[in-house]
């Protein structure tokens with residue numbers, strides 16, 4: 001049976017000010033466990049705003065976000081932070097690694113924050129994650145001793161640290177060269193194939209083409225959904 005990992009129900013995000021602005025305008029979306037979804041759309045269409053809502057980095061003005069069936073709108077800030085820490089992993093365009101920390105220490109950060117493992121277990125997991133991403137020899141290096149692609153892979157290892165159900169990535173290849181972009185694509189695809197759910201905002205048509213589903217956003221609404229069913233791309237225009 002298909003299990004829904006992430007669901008948005010009538011999601012709205014409005015900025016109130018002298019001129020109010022609706023960034024996300026009534027989005028309904030259900031993402032299955034192990035699904036790889038790409039969010040595309042023109043600049044300023046609300047992709048990042050939607051992603052931040054889905055990853056509980058921002059709160060909606062209206063609507064509900066359910067993470068693994070759990071509604072989040074009525075959670076306290078502390079409870080939201082706990083769901084964010086344990087259920088969501090984040091990758092951004094820029095790696096945001098702590099410059100004075102080694103790769104391993106950066107990967108240990110979310111595990112330390114969650115406080116659910118012993119020091120030995122955390123180090124073992126951190127080293128295993130770095131090894132699986134081809135960074136075994138770079139565990140004790142600092143970010144400025146790594147290439148851009150290696151830094152982004154450390155950021156992915158950090159995102160995976162607490163075994164989150166959902167990986168949320170905002171333009172993860174936006175600052176990378178072609179070879180590193182290809183590696184990051186493959187890693188994200190593998191993560192989804194192993195059962196974690198991946199939602200990526202991207203301008204890159206090649207990354208979007210490797211997703212199971214592409215959600216095209218225009219003016220804060222879903223304009224088009226392209227589904228990869230049995231290898232074929234099936235496109236549905238949403239009015």
Ligand SMILES: Nc1ncnc2c1ncn2[C@@H]1O[C@H](COP(=O)(O)OP(=O)(O)OP(=O)(O)O)[C@@H](O)[C@H]1O
Pocket residue numbers: 015021023041042043044045046047048049050
């Ligand atoms: N906190 C905010 N206050 C006011 N306007 C905002 C805020 N955050 C985003 N916006 C505006 O909302 C719109 C949607 O922004 P968002 O970053 O979600 O778009 P995007 O599709 O991700 O764009 P891009 O592809 O350029 O990153 C933009 O016009 C942006 O300037």
